[in-house]
Amino acid sequence: NAGVTQTPKFQVLKTGQSMTLQCAQDMNHNSMYWYRQDPGMGLRLIYYSASEGTTDKGEVPNGYNVSRLNKREFSLRLESAAPSQTSVYFCASSEAGGAHQPQHFGDGTRLSIL
């Protein structure tokens, strides 16, 4: 019963390096999300994908790109990492249908940019 799987769990990068965070879900959900979690700020939406082949910006998209590879997978890429992107990143998924659907979260990727 995997649910939402994120890789890697931890990563340390140097400023300017690039990296892709991977996310996969096995619940046949249409919608997928990437959040970042910072102390005192809760979770903020970076990007989301309402269905395969579509993506849209969230609250804090600058410095990130995403790719909805297929229905299962939704990756987040940092092209040139900056210290301000040090955070814990969470992927989530939910059923289609708009309102009222709870989101299911992965265990997170803890990313440090030096």
Next chain:
Amino acid sequence: GNSVTQMEGPVTLSEEAFLTINCTYTATGYPSLFWYVQYPGEGLQLLLKATKADDKGSNKGFEATYRKETTSFHLEKGSVQVSDSAVYFCALDYNTDKLIFGTGTRLQVFP
């Protein structure tokens, strides 16, 4: 705009004490309201939800009532356990399949 405000933590309680974590919201229309819980080292899990005014969500002894007149969705539990220690997030969904989260409230329960 739409937003969620939670009481700041940490909330520190002894086992079997009564818990209240306050949550108020600002939203146009009629959002759905959620409480999520995050245990150490894990992602968020849905704890309970309510989709319309006066609905009461409940799970694992926790309850919250959707109060439109006070725009509130306070989380309560009659008798907390050490295992309830976690961070609790209030969130709203304003009918667009996207959640807006509060900043989270850390609960620490001591034996």
